[in-house]
Amino acid sequence: MTQPLIVYRSLRQHALSTLITAGGIALAAGLLMTVWRVKVESQAAFTQTSAGFDAVLGARGSKLQLVLNAIFHLEASPGNVAAADAEAIRRHPMVKTAIPIAVGDNLRGFRLVGTVPDLFTGVEYAPGRKYAIEAGGRLFAADQREAVAGSFAAQRLGLRVGSVFRPFHGLNFDPKAEHAEEFTVTGILAPTNTPADRVIWLPLRGIQTMAGHDPKAATDVSAVLLQLRTPTAGFMLDMLYNKQGNRLTFAFPVGAIMAELFGKISWFDRVLELVAYLVALVAAGSVLASIYNSMSARQRDLAILRALGARRRTVFGAVVAEATVIGALGALAGLAAHFALYAGVAGLIRAQTGVVLTPWAFHQVLVLCPLAMTALCALGGIVPAVKAYRTPVAETIAPVS
């Protein structure tokens, strides 16, 4: 009972500094775990999100922009694909499914995407998962001014079955750019935890023929989402469109293109990581400083313990144990801080991109980081523990008479 009692009483005696120090560790551990998980899990989520498609065909330009626009519903469209080109790829023997999409309008900042009903009836957005309309709704009719709202967009905009809205021109919300056409919501998509949740889906013709759009481009599409019959088909089509052709861009494979993006911004990850490591080091340093500063006040107690028969290693161990406990308390609180922080970041990422990160999912960093922080704090406790170890008993305990 000796060491736990000594540690407990010491922590109680220095409760304020214990709390502040543990709070610093909690923030550091929380930040470290969050940075780590956001980095790893967002990369995984973005590179694994393909909406069920192998490739995207779009106007000549950046493959990344094309993928961001067509799969993630971010960024502007690099241009249009002529109807003939869309039809040609649809009929290509190596293509299993071709879904055209058209973008260019929004509803109070949420993107309107025109497409064909086949997207919802024939495509698995993830293995074994097809789009579903929530009870009480139905899919839009291809020749009507109807819409199906993604679950997140519907929730944010307050859309229900039967809601009527007028689109706004452009991808960014401008209240002055309202179209005259009215669309009626016929269904709400069941949540898919993909970018599709942030989209309001219209019939392709609905977007193409909206008043104010260029009538010459009324049959053009923004991109064609493709499922290929074989993986080798992707390399052959890449050759056909990207190397031999010069009018269109064939983005394949989707995951690899997103991975390239993360490769380009990896320096930012490293900076974040470095900051988090520095914060962790500073937190461990604060444990050292906090206990070290309290040592002069505690040396008398330690000397008394030694006079009562405590060995040097007992007082050394008690100080290291105290630092370890502060570290462990901070690391535990850090888990709570992490989940709060991560939930916030995940909410932000979902709101901005539709990509869902699950705060409660297990990741090994949730075990390793608290353990490492605790070990680091124990290490920080060694310096004051050495001071405790060296406490001169006779001089500290009583005036020599």
Place this chain on the structure above:
Amino acid sequence: MLAVRQLSKSFSGPDGARVPVVSVAEFDLAAGEQLALRGESGSGKTTFLHLIAGILAADAGEVRIDGVGMTALGEPARDRLRAEKLGYIFQTFNLLQGFTVLENVLLGMSFGPRGADRAHARAVLERVGLGHRLEHFPRQLSTGQQQRVAVARALANRPRLVLADEPTGNLDTRHAGEALALIREVCREQAAALLLVSHDEGVLGQFALRRDFAELNQAVGEARR
């Protein structure tokens, strides 16, 4: 019980020269015996007690407690012997302020051979009249009560020898008398030898066995020469 032979200790002075503080050729105390050492401030009597307790390492000489040569032992063994055989009562009590009365006694016991025996700690505290103050902190007690905690802590391990350094120095006359009577009584009950140092003639007068530390300690003369 206690045998001291040719014990010496010196410290470095401001000029770096060694200043002898304790030089005791021979000193003995039998089991259960109670002896008072008279000594003025600065006479080296606290250092003498520290050397006996093994808190300080001697330059030379021997201290034997219950047949065990303390001075020949390494520090961890000295710590163990101190916890097993010795009780120490300090002038300033040296209670651990962040710990309750019961915890102060339990901690003292925890380094000894029997470990922290809660029932025994309670019994000792009840014996010194503090059974109703177990969960109090030292700052919540009167000076006299704090001294009684120190007595309980020193005796809780059933020591063979109790060293008391000016144990009544911080108490008024009435409380000093009570504290001294308690220390002697409890030592007698536990058959522990008592070596008390004081400069207070009122305290010294109560002991049948008294010695003058200045006569015992040749270092005083050496230092003055």
